[in-house]
Amino acid sequence: MSVVLIIALAAAQMQGMDHAGHRPGMTMPMPMPKPAATPKPKPRTVKRPARHRAAAAMPMPEVAACSPEHAAMGHCEAPAAIPATGPSEPCPPEHAAMGHCTAAPGDAAASGTALPAGDAPAPAAPAPTYADRVWGAGAMAPARARLRHEHGGMTFTQVMLNIAELQPRAGRDGYRWDGEAWFGGDVDRLVVKSEGDGRFGARVGGEVQALYSRAIGPYFNVQGGIRQEIGVDRRYAVAGVEGLAPYWFDVEATAFLSDRGDVLARVEGTYDQRITQRLILQPRAELNLSAQDVARDRIGAGLVDAELGLRLRYELRREFAPYVGVSWERAFGATRRLRGGSGGAVVALGVRAWF
Amino acid sequence: MTSDHDTATRFGRRNLLRAGGMLAAGACAPAWAQGGSAGIAARPEVSGNDIHLRIAHQMMTIDGHRSHAIGINGSVPAPLIRLREGQTVRLHVENALDEESSIHWHGLLVPFHMDGVPGVSFPGIAPRSTFTYEFPVRQAGTYWYHSHSGLQEQMGLYGPIVIDPAMPDPAGPAREHVILLSDHSQRHPHAIFRKLKQQGGYFNYQKQTLAGLLAGRDQRAGERIEWGKMRMDPADIADVTASTYTYLVNGHGPRDQWTGLFAPGERVRLRLINASAMTTFNVRLPGLAMTVVEADGLAVRPVTIDELQVAVAETYDVIVTPSDDRAYALVAESVDRSGMALATLAPRVGMRAAAPPLRPRPLASMKDMGMGAMGPMGDDGAMAPHDMSAHDMAGHDMAGHQMSGHDMPGNAAPGHDMAAMNDSMRNFANAPEVKRTPTVQTIAPMPVDRTGEPGQGLADVGHRVLTYRDLVAASRNPDVRAPDRALRIHLTGNMERYMWAFDGEKLNEVTAPFAFLENERVRVTLVNDTMMGHPIHLHGHYFELVTGHGDHAPRKHTVQVQPGGTVTFDLTADAVGDWAFHCHMLYHMHAGMMQVVTVRPRGEGAA
Numbered sequence: 026m027s028v029v030l031i032i033a034l035a036a037a038q039m040q041g042m043d044h045a046g047h048r049p050g051m052t053m054p055m056p057m058p059k060p061a062a063t064p065k066p067k068p069r070t071v072k073r074p075a076r077h078r079a080a081a082a083m084p085m086p087e088v089a090a091c092s093p094e095h096a097a098m099g100h101c102e103a104p105a106a107i108p109a110t111g112p113s114e115p116c117p118p119e120h121a122a123m124g125h126c127t128a129a130p131g132d133a134a135a136s137g138t139a140l141p142a143g144d145a146p147a148p149a150a151p152a153p154t155y156a157d158r159v160w161g162a163g164a165m166a167p168a169r170a171r172l173r174h175e176h177g178g179m180t181f182t183q184v185m186l187n188i189a190e191l192q193p194r195a196g197r198d199g200y201r202w203d204g205e206a207w208f209g210g211d212v213d214r215l216v217v218k219s220e221g222d223g224r225f226g227a228r229v230g231g232e233v234q235a236l237y238s239r240a241i242g243p244y245f246n247v248q249g250g251i252r253q254e255i256g257v258d259r260r261y262a263v264a265g266v267e268g269l270a271p272y273w274f275d276v277e278a279t280a281f282l283s284d285r286g287d288v289l290a291r292v293e294g295t296y297d298q299r300i301t302q303r304l305i306l307q308p309r310a311e312l313n314l315s316a317q318d319v320a321r322d323r324i325g326a327g328l329v330d331a332e333l334g335l336r337l338r339y340e341l342r343r344e345f346a347p348y349v350g351v352s353w354e355r356a357f358g359a360t361r362r363l364r365g366g367s368g369g370a371v372v373a374l375g376v377r378a379w380f
Numbered sequence: 381m382t383s384d385h386d387t388a389t390r391f392g393r394r395n396l397l398r399a400g401g402m403l404a405a406g407a408c409a410p411a412w413a414q415g416g417s418a419g420i421a422a423r424p425e426v427s428g429n430d431i432h433l434r435i436a437h438q439m440m441t442i443d444g445h446r447s448h449a450i451g452i453n454g455s456v457p458a459p460l461i462r463l464r465e466g467q468t469v470r471l472h473v474e475n476a477l478d479e480e481s482s483i484h485w486h487g488l489l490v491p492f493h494m495d496g497v498p499g500v501s502f503p504g505i506a507p508r509s510t511f512t513y514e515f516p517v518r519q520a521g522t523y524w525y526h527s528h529s530g531l532q533e534q535m536g537l538y539g540p541i542v543i544d545p546a547m548p549d550p551a552g553p554a555r556e557h558v559i560l561l562s563d564h565s566q567r568h569p570h571a572i573f574r575k576l577k578q579q580g581g582y583f584n585y586q587k588q589t590l591a592g593l594l595a596g597r598d599q600r601a602g603e604r605i606e607w608g609k610m611r612m613d614p615a616d617i618a619d620v621t622a623s624t625y626t627y628l629v630n631g632h633g634p635r636d637q638w639t640g641l642f643a644p645g646e647r648v649r650l651r652l653i654n655a656s657a658m659t660t661f662n663v664r665l666p667g668l669a670m671t672v673v674e675a676d677g678l679a680v681r682p683v684t685i686d687e688l689q690v691a692v693a694e695t696y697d698v699i700v701t702p703s704d705d706r707a708y709a710l711v712a713e714s715v716d717r718s719g720m721a722l723a724t725l726a727p728r729v730g731m732r733a734a735a736p737p738l739r740p741r742p743l744a745s746m747k748d749m750g751m752g753a754m755g756p757m758g759d760d761g762a763m764a765p766h767d768m769s770a771h772d773m774a775g776h777d778m779a780g781h782q783m784s785g786h787d788m789p790g791n792a793a794p795g796h797d798m799a800a801m802n803d804s805m806r807n808f809a810n811a812p813e814v815k816r817t818p819t820v821q822t823i824a825p826m827p828v829d830r831t832g833e834p835g836q837g838l839a840d841v842g843h844r845v846l847t848y849r850d851l852v853a854a855s856r857n858p859d860v861r862a863p864d865r866a867l868r869i870h871l872t873g874n875m876e877r878y879m880w881a882f883d884g885e886k887l888n889e890v891t892a893p894f895a896f897l898e899n900e901r902v903r904v905t906l907v908n909d910t911m912m913g914h915p916i917h918l919h920g921h922y923f924e925l926v927t928g929h930g931d932h933a934p935r936k937h938t939v940q941v942q943p944g945g946t947v948t949f950d951l952t953a954d955a956v957g958d959w960a961f962h963c964h965m966l967y968h969m970h971a972g973m974m975q976v977v978t979v980r981p982r983g984e985g986a987a
């Protein structure tokens with residue numbers, strides 16, 4: 026079934042994006058054999074510099090009663106924390122490396138940041154509530170909640186009308202819209218999409234979708250929800266992916282299951298070619314597919330219809346860009362027979378706007 | 381802590397300067413903020429043991445345009461706070477706003493509950509209330525202060541701090557000026573942040589275009605396609621640009637042109653402070669060399685340069701000796717070269733020096749993507765000649781420029797090309813510490829230490845540019861022990877969604893802080909997995925940069941980690957408490973690039 030195939034392909038491609046580095050012949054060096062099974066991130070992994078291995082291989086010098094590990098566990102007092110500056114007695118590098126003494130000053134190569142790091146264990150992470158001791162937990166709790174909310178947890182909104190245009194035609198002029206709005210955080214969002222077209226004084230065809238959207242990687246979202254037709258009593262369940270493909274293509278692949286059990290699919294893509302800082306050419310393609318004939322809706326199995334558009338916009342502001350364009354569409358196969366050869370090219374005058 | 385500070389004598393000098401300023405400008409203005417041209421209001425200076433600060437809404441005028449701001453004691457930027465090493469200061473801060481506010485003393489070593497970060501070190505200053513900070517002044521040098529609440533810092537809530545040493549240096553320069561650099565927008569900061577969330581490249585009007593390609597500018601077609609394949613924009617140098625910002629010196633725009641006076645032949649100390657919200661500045665005085673004598677408030681061995689990059693929240697003291705009886709332009713170009721802050725150094729008020737034109741903006745290179753080791757030059761030193769910036773690409777065609785011929789240090793990987801690099805750009809095997817979240821757009825495949833390189837875009841300017849490796853502490857470091865352990869922290873981000881984090885986790889998602897034991901010495905390596913520089917700031921501490929200077933490592937409170945680069949520092953966790961640790965790009969921090977660092981007494985356990 027073509028629909029399934031498309032979704033599967035899209036999913037596979039996304040998989041490829043997220044699990045970069047699996048392609049055969051890919052030879053990027055990596056210290057670990059397989060990143061496949063999500064490497065469980067260890068808490069604050071301790072990095073052991075190569076230089077230290079050499080140091081560790083040396084015979085361990087006699088150490089003070091309190092080893093760093095023990096000190097870290099609070100079992101004893103570590104050796105004097107900050108050695109006095111100034112000349113000190115001879116200090117072998119191994120001792121200096123463990124912080125037991127200070128290498129002779131003037132020999133920059135043997136003290137301070139020139140020394141290799143040890144491999145003491147990291148302490149357990151305490152709750153960051155030390156300020157409660159001074160200001161009280163009651164005073165700190167709301168401030169702490171606000172801090173976390175403000176640094177990464179806020180929600181935003183965008184309303185984007187990508188296409189809002191008039192299509193002058195012989196006879197009745199037409200119009201067309203395509204836009205979406207989202208509300209939410211970085212990962213989870215509510216998305217409302219709408220598109221449609223019509224002719225003044227005649228039929229209106231279109232749809233509204235209400236979707237839950239979730240970020241599944243740096244570039245892609247999965248979306249699911251419902252679609253309601255405008256002008257026709259029909260509803261669909263919706264599942265799809267959208268995002269930014271390599272080479273800066275905005276892509277969208279969606280499957281629809283109607284309340285009568287019919288399966289449809291849609292694939293869309295746009296690209297913004299920046300001619301100058303404000304003049305942008307946007308090619309656009311949309312393909313609709315169907316798994317079966319739906320005669321009542323004048324849909325035939327296979328490729329239903331296709332639309333190709335080319336719109337040249339000028340960003341007076343980023344948020345407001347009038348455009349001119351051409352749009353070409355036609356139906357295919359069984360649909361073409363059902364619809365009676367509709368299609369052709371139209372000129373479009375419109376505006377792209379968002380806030 | 382810096383009694384051997386290389387600072388100027390200040391015996392009577394302040395009064396002398398004040399008098400000179402009055403004569404020169406005909407206004408009773410403190411030297412640091414005194415505008416040379418008529419109509420620029422004088423700014424206050426506060427000092428003493430009891431200092432009163434009042435935070436309130438007000439208007440400010442920049443280049444003739446009035447805009448809304450938040451200031452202190454009626455001043456934007458906030459007044460200069462002048463302290464003396466060894467004193468104990470009480471700062472009574474009245475918040476006259478209808479929202480919470482706070483003041484953080486950037487770079488000052490204070491008890492943690494006086495550090496001023498709401499939700500970390502104290503509850504914040506409630507609306508219409510007063511909070512008193514009290515702490516001993518343990519250091520001397522150039523610092524600054526700013527709000528740590530919401531986005532108030534972008535609204536003007538920042539000001540300079542100068543601390544005179546307990547033991548003045550009689551050989552110091554005769555004159556000094558505070559040069560407080562900042563960025564200001566007519567837009568509300570929340571509107572700026574919303575636009576960045578909606579469209580990451582919203583403010584960038586220097587993108588690569590088709591017209592540019594046809595005119596032979598920027599990358600060639602094949603290279604553009606390869607970068608497009610990675611969904612990487614090499615023109616993404618600064619998030620917020622001159623399309624909305626005016627860049628300021630001491631609160632004055634380029635047209636106002638703040639003027640600092642000198643007598644020809646005099647040594648003049650300039651206290652450079654980058655108090656901007658989002659702008660990395662490249663600072664120079666064409667025709668005048670600068671000698672860097674302090675970094676982040678602490679003395680360094682003098683090093684003479686022609687230009688330096690000042691990251692957000694860094695401070696540098698430089699000495700200049702203008703010998704001619706003429707005006708010099710002080711130019712602070714934003715890193716993306718969309719605009720500049722401009723001031724004048726002149727013997728007399730009213731003199732002006734022509735501002736040099738903005739230089740072409742840089743493009744991000746392969747090194748900025750964390751592929752630094754892939755160039756034939758290898759790890760450090762100057763930019764590799766195969767660095768694929770616009771300047772270097774003349775005569776090269778990226779499409780035919782297979783990387784397979786180059787050596788890859790430590791890795792036998794012949795036969796791969798940029799397609800392979802693309803696949804490697806999000807390989808979590810290169811960063812096991814990083815959580816696999818949508819925040820992580822890329823993992824730098826081969827990040828390298830870039831502390832020996834000039835900042836982004838300054839590799840080929842044709843004159844001396846400061847690098848971090850040029851900085852050597854003037855006195856021996858107070859703690860020269862070897863680190864007990866090493867820790868690696870990744871700086872991660874997603875330019876498309878405008879998400880920023882440490883180790884792939886935004887502050888709102890973090891479950892555990894970065895934990896240290898009291899007096900533990902830890903070698904921290906910051907790995908920048910993004911294509912933007914991040915000025916990383918740790919509150920309450922200094923750290924020693926591991927740049928090959930042993931026990932004279934330069935000590936800093938803020939460090940710029942160049943795109944695709946690493947910075948390693950040794951930290952002595954000697955201040956018990958909880959401390960903010962964050963990127964000082966305000967909107968990066970706001971997006972989540974912040975963490976808490978805990979320092980606990982040994983034996984206290986994980987309580």
Ligand SMILES: [Cu+2]
Pocket residue numbers: 484486693917964
């Ligand atoms: Cu800070």
